[in-house]
Amino acid sequence: MAPVDERERSELFEQTVLPHLDSAYNLARWLAGNDHDAQDVAQEASLRAFKYFGSFRGDNARAWLLSIVRNSFHTWLRKNRPPEKTVEMTDDILDIEDSSVNLETVNPQFADAGAVRRAIAELPLEFREIVILREMEGFSYKEIAAMAEVPIGTVMSRLARARKLLQKSLAAAFNPGDQR
């Protein structure tokens, strides 16, 4: 039987960290791209979080857990997959010519989650994680910068570029003849 303080620690962990397992899995699922690997990453991250739970002093357990998920994913990636093509980063967010693709005309089809899902999945990893953390998990730029260990300016430029890419591929998906 586990000593009492161990059990107390598990209980506290179940109350403060495990409620965020959905967020952890969602991030892992979008990063890894499939359920099997995502479960491995999320489980590894949760157990790692439990191991270091004693040193958790912050007030945002969700952000803390998600940065562990992110780290676990990168460790897993190094072991299991050849490096994904990385994008060349520039701070010039206007270099993807915005061309004001009019998404209003494709709005009705936005209900089609399939196309949106494909568009997100096609994003380079560095962009994808920021989109997930910002749009699905609602973290602030500052929180994302801390989690992804990059400056806030980089979060902003990646997010802007990711959005342009998403708008472009969604517009292309719905108006194939209207690509500009």
Added chain:
Amino acid sequence: MNCQQAKPLVGPYADGELDAAAILELEKHIHDCSACALEWRNLQSLKKALKQDALYFSAPTELRRRIKAELPSARTAVTRRSIWNWNWLTTATSGAFAVCLALLLLTAQTRPSPQQQLAQEVVSCHVRSLMASHVTDVASTDQHTVKPWFNGKLDFSPPVKDLAPEGFPLTGGRLDYLDGRSVAALVFQRHKHTINLLVWPATEADSKPAPVKAAQGYNLIHWSKAGMAFWAVSDLNQKELMEFVQDFASDQAVSP
């Protein structure tokens, strides 16, 4: 402000990350410039598309179970249970039945008024926010960050006001679910005490702030104003909570 300056700000504006001065300038520009207005609407469509439930992957039950089984306490609990599997199950079932019966009898005798029920829900909401360490979805002391954050998440726009000068600094906002609808939760701090202010469109006429019978050691104050219902809940003492409410309700200044 021209388009060159406005365009890079549209994203941060939509994300609730602009300061008040920039918000004013940008809103003015968007109002006058159709290209930037289109950019803004496109971004909103995109954000909405990314937020649809169908894109969110919830954790499989199996994963949750496996993780719990790996934690020390859970491990001992599982082994103990498997020894007395049947006994445990029967005891649990009859126990649960007895509890249900007792609850049924109890509620039949003391049916609380709708307001008491709502007060109870408000307290549960407060406790839940503290327990799950999920007090704020948007952590900011800036009312101009918190207010826009609610845009598109709610079908109403809650008044947001920072009361730091009065000693009740705003710490952020959160979406919550109460009384069968989504509500805005504004979070304030008084020393070590957290105050949750829950806001949603009122179904009743305006009413003055009045304490509602405290529950589980929490104090509650309810009022309605300008078509919004407000519930303040905290472990703070009744007197200071009332001061907070009066400061908030005083002119109920609304950020732009």
